[in-house]
Amino acid sequence: MTPTTLGSISREHRRSYPTGIAVVDDQYRLTWPEFDDRINRAAHALQSVGVGAGDRVLWLGQTSFRVFELLGACAKLGAMVCPANWRQSGEEFAFVIDDFDPKVVVWQEEEIGDAVRAARKLTQRDPVWWQHDTEGEGSYEGSLAAQGTDDPWGPVDVTLPLLVIYTAAIGGKPNGSLLTHRNLLAMAHESSYLTRSTSDSVFLNSGPLFHIGNFQWDALAVYVQGGTNVFVRRVEAETVLEIITREGVTSAFLMPPTITQITQLYDPAEHDVSKLRGGAFTPLWNGLLAEDTTLWGSVPGGFGQTEVSGLAVVNGHGGRGIGNAGRPSPLVQVRIVDADGKEQPVGESGEIVIAGDVVHAGYWNRPDINASRMREGWWHTTDLGRREPDGTIHFLGTMTRMIKSAAENIYPVEVETCLEQHPAVREAALIGVPDPQFTQSVKAVVSLVDGAEVTADDLIEHCRQLIASYKKPRTVEFVSEIPKRGGAKDYDALDAQFGGGGYPGGDNVRA
Template identity: 30%
Template structure:
């Protein structure tokens, strides 16, 4: 049951009701039925084969969110090729690295992104460029019409194993160069099944995804399992996110399930006309990336007591949703990411490679059919991250006595100062409580006496003011002295990856100069 099964469902739809049901829809209202999606993906498959794409060849997708994204992804999988889903926000140099590393043969891209390819075209291995969008094209590019002109019938029997790779997803790169996580047909299918088992999707869902489709958090999370069960998926446009606009779509299309990142939820709750939206049909809000603040959970439950909040935890390599916090635990366990999903194992491992007891901090390892096979062309990174089916996430966590998992920081975010381990997430949590702080990130910087010292990088809210002394004094109210920042930097922006993670290696490069040491505590 390869990835093509997501569109082949109409072939076993005996009463043909699914054929005419909306499968995917853009927020603008443009939509395709399951039959149209299936036929489009078949058409793309035929044309890719004519362009010389063979089993195992890499086909790049550099598109904004659109219906064509789904059809192309399924088409690539149907012929045994490998989709390279690429972040459209990347610079030309970053794109060059990924296209070279993956040895992408065909690149399908949005016309507006041609300017990013032009400077690197002679350095990358791409043989054909297929462009979506109206307007003039350079002579080295082909129109999307090329893909759309093929027959809509099945391409015939293809030699595809469930263990074959179907997608490369380049990780966020919080520690440097990105690595291509390999997803097989098995990985994709089983991750959908795991979600169906957990949340009981039955095909009645109208699910909205708000992230970019190049990311697992927008396509593999919620969207694919809903499609597999015959539900409808609505996708938001890629640029100019506006929570008021999104809320109108949720209301108009009677969305039942949606994924909103924490900052989106905060924006939603700050809407002056929030009470005007009719959301009786909304059942579940999924959120992740960062913990959702308790005040936001309380506000949602007060306004919409019928809506369940599900906080999720995971990563591209180690299953995008490996654990979740159920709605009934949202308040009483708000600091936790919950418990493992079905068919998913999680353990916390200490420095000796042994499972840590309850309450002790260690590295989180995950294991399931939804865990990546490894990194593309990078055996060393694969060997260091994947051990006997387990993925070493690099996240630090601990269990409580009731079996709930807590994230305390990244393994490489741990600050070592004066013989003490300091976890950045704990300090960041305190900083976010300050009335003037909009964003905060904590890093370790060199200290001549204590090895490292804590540095807080802060973005202030509009029209708010704060000083370094004030922030440090505030932290001392809630943290032991050795955990408090010794340096505070105020900036206009904190660099983020597309998946919402702070690029701490950038902060370290910019602000990681040694400071004159004082007392540590």
Template identity: 30%
Template sequence: MSSYTARPWLGRYNDGLPADIHTDYPTMLELFAASVARAPQTAAIRYFDGVLTLADLDRASGALAAGLAAHGFAPGDRLAVYTQNNPAFVIGLLGAWKAGGAAVAINPMNKARELTYLLADSGATALLCLDELYESVARDVIAHADGVRVHTVITCSPLDWQTRNDPRLFAQTVKTHPDKTLDLLELLDQHADGAPPAAPPPGPDDVAVLTYTSGTTGVPKGAMNTHRNMSFNSQTYREWMRMTPADSVLGVAPLFHITGLIGHIGVALLVPSPLVLAHRFEPGVVLDTVREHRPTFTVGAITVFIALTQVPGVTKSDFESFRLVYSGGAPIAPSVTDRFEALTGHYIHNCYGLTETNSPSHAVPAGVHAPVDPASGALSVGVPVFNTVVRILSDTGEEVPVGEIGEIATCGPQVVPGYWNKPDATATSLPGGELRTGDVGFMDADGWFYLVDRKKDMINAAGYKVWPREVEDVLYGHPDVLEAAVVGIPDAYRGESVRAYVSLRPDAEVTAAELIEYCKGQMAAYKYPRSIEFLDELPKTTTGKILRRELRDRAAAG
């Protein structure tokens, strides 16, 4: 049967890794405190030309906790954090925990309707946000929306903690102090000498961060990421990626996303290693940040790495500082990893996980090239990480034999205990504590796992199953294709037919008909795309994942 734990497998490929990591998981605050005690003057955050040491971060988060308490924040309350990749996000997390509460991670692209739902559902009583987001979105939500309980608003600016003010990001940015808000820097100064509140310290099973699912199949659900969950997978990154204080972490994933929370903040605070931030992902700015700060490790969406290789003037030397590069969040075509390795000298290691697994449940061991399934051409997403059991299940919930396709179900210390105030959704998605991921995949005889697709994205073409991922992988093999996404569209004859959306590399001249012929030569007749539409850029989430949902809506609109 295709259930699997990582322990017996690791020695074959990763000599020296522990078979287990701590079974007595500390809280994130305890991990941070240990790092501060060990190396207080180590750089914790590098943000353009600004640097915060671990001691600076400890003082700032303590001052924030004191300021929150002075304005009515009580143990058990939630602080919503609504900002980009800047020091305020990290200070907000630590400050909420020191005040005895939890954080709510909010996508800075969210508008009024989305922000209203998240604030009301989480019950957040305080909000830390960019001044520009308060002016444009949050002010009206807090003043007028039903169910929103926020009584304290703290604003920050992307110009805080740095003086460079890169015009590619900040040409129109002016720091403001909106009425009825507290300025973060002023608040930290006011409480610089104050001790954090005497709040009960969080326990391992207390909620550390509420992270909201995308809501693609209903309203967003708040995954309850506990301190135990987060500290476990922060340690997973440290051990699996063999990270030491000599490393530094490039923060290309949004910090509100689970990859940013664990694969950037968590592991950087744990090791400790500097976390290099650049506000948001602008390829030219991030490449200049790499050139300046020379990070050694990163993990991000594959579209991030594609974009970096397209920056004018990029060379292989720009990537020389990296020791390891990982990608998660979306499947990767083997041709993309091959092309990236040829351009940069670095192999992209796959990892796989969900919001509900606190980032990785599977990963490719460091220094190992993942196998490609000979039948489907899919690149493996890795093997289960420490202490993790993964099963492949049929539609009836039974384990399927090795090599057969089914739903991926994951159980381990990184899996959340449930969704905030949603017991029915918890019972459905996490029966007995095992996460039913909604992703379809299989395990081979050597224990490698392969992600086929999301169950809901499967295309039924004349009774045949077509997984978009397989068609996309073929398209990525064409030298003129930069990005590709495949969806099913209504077809009076077949029920559904396959449509591809493609963005091309600069100066490419391939036609839709030529791409269709290219696909026809590499896959069964029912799989190849019947139509192809070219777009300058495919729609993406802030984490870089291509939005098939928007492409289906585009097709439906004609």
């Protein structure tokens, strides 16, 4: 028996949709046969430099169809690919390179070339480097052009990791979540059901490919259904509106600030958004879009995390109930447990633990964390919830603190560690302050070394140099001492003193 893997999808689609458009990206407009040919060329190029089952490919670049090309190629080889956060600093890139130990790094010069070069000087690894936004020697395109298009047929285990997304900065450093073929196909079919994706669907990949959200809503759903994935290098409202009009986009990964800009730029004489559905954000389009009658559009929201392939519990199953997150998908089991792993009665709060086809294969190279989080076949989410009498799940909040800024998850310990590397800082604590546009903004509370002097702008710039810019504090408050409770930083006291709040939980859902 030959199981279906993600590599099987383009193999079959080239036969089933010979004239269908698979991807659109700037000057590239590829049919499924043309796209599968490129996937095969990429697979051979990777093989030529030693990539095989279990090996790793790292993408250091912005949104591009080449990420999906590499996903298809690695799928056929049993390898895995990681699209890293392109907003990171050179130090952060170097950490991922050293941690992930890729055989090949595909990188981009435009906008992030300086950070990549800085990482190359810092890393202890020696991968093959291919630049994707150039041609000739040392280029990604040159490496593909030298290869044939024959399909590298061979059995691939559906439980092998394929997509790796760095997330969950436990202990101050991020961890690579290993998503398998089975995980990604389960995610795609669930999303297809909720969004009614078909071969006529056109999805705009305007979200970051280092974030699970873009893959779930609706990149992989459209991919497995034989539709068209359109890619835009970075999100600029005017460009996005032009692409929606030109390509007849039916869905897109857009956040409220961009939607607001698009509605301000919209001109009915020039733009056409008639095919677009707004999903959870339809009301923000101010009447420009028709009502979204899909399950995701009519009852959006749910609970999930990267480690369970996106949203594992959604309101689209069984309609909106008492709980704010809905019910588990048919491929998911959920329990609410106490600290000893004992299931809690209905109405009692506890940790949300999940089993099923959506649970990832653990974090790359983190055996201790994996052992503590995956116990007796259940993934411990470190999120708090309860089962309601109608069977729905209510998400109460994270058991470890997290700040939500637009679509980004910011883990305080990572930024605190960065701040505390400054010679003037004795101790730092991070809180989230409600923000009407971005959900929360980041505020640092800092105590200084005796006699030291430093400004808020100095500390913000210090962070900007060492970590991704979106993580840096927007504001800094100076205190003589960080309040403590039980020997640990008292974040509740800091929230009360400096206006913190709006953390994921309550009527919000985690993604």
